[in-house]
Amino acid sequence: MKINVTAATGQLGTKAVHVLLEQGVAADDIVVSVRSPQKADEFAQKGITVRHADYDKPDTLTSAFRDTDILLLIPSSAPVEPRIMQHHYALEAAELAGVNRIVFASFMAATPTSKFLIAPFLLYAESRLRLSGLDWTILRDGMYLDPVADWIPDLIKMGRLPYPVKNGRVAYISRDDIARSLAAAVIETGHSEKLYKLTGTEAISMPELAKIISRVTGKKIVYDHVTEMEFADLCRKDDIPEEAIEVLNSMYRAVDNGEFDQVTDHVKLLTGTPPKTVEHYIGCVIDE
Secondary structure, three states: OOEEEEOOOOHHHHHHHHHHHHOOOOHHHEEEEEOOHHHHHHHHHOOOEEEEOOOOOHHHHHHHOOOOOEEEEOOOOOOHHHHHHHHHHHHHHHHHHOOOEEEEEEEOOOOOOOOOOOHHHHHHHHHHHHOOOOEEEEEEEOOEOHHHHHHHHHHHHHOEEEEOOOOOEEOOEOHHHHHHHHHHHHHOOOOOOEEEEEOOOOOEEHHHHHHHHHHHHOOOOEEEEOOHHHHHHHHHHOOOOHHHHHHHHHHHHHHHOOOOOOOOOHHHHHHOOOOOOHHHHHHHHHHO
């Protein structure tokens, strides 16, 4: 069985490939399809086949997907309209290359009523995959916990957690647990035409998140509800592009819209073990 992983040099894709290897998949049964093959030297040294695949160039995709049984399709971070075309090209290439099954990494905001600006892509992507005639499994990722952990040194300096969220709650999940779930959906049988929602073990409020960070770090962090404009100014200080800032603000609107507060047991269902709690994960990051 040949497994092909797209976006394998990205943060989630890299973790997914490592989990596949840890779960006993032979290196020569894995292909990574990436835009910049030179960045995948780590995988090449392990005996994994590296192929050039640019989501914006359909010919590279068809070539990259040849002899693939299962395609783990991880989307890019492009704006909505280009991302829709990228997904169209990828599925068209998968069909032409004779791919048997696709495991797609989607997002919890894949609903018609979502406040998240990326939702139109997610709705298209899931619908196009379901109608492709290919076997499929969709995993909707919850909101990543990793960026919160990465921000902790700055939060300590500020003494506050500033988000434009009023009352919303989030069932945060780490990329590690998402990667484990993606790998399980690829390796194990019984996931044909199934949709999974990957979440953490509990949905927490922003004040609760601040208390957890305070407890783990031993530093006082208070939650500070800021306006979208104030949050945008904070992002600009970190040189985040304007388009990305608007996407982030829309994500927090989605939080207040209740789009990330659902809690499922799907990570445990897929992998056999539950995801790390927010406190456990942040504690592990702090200890590294």
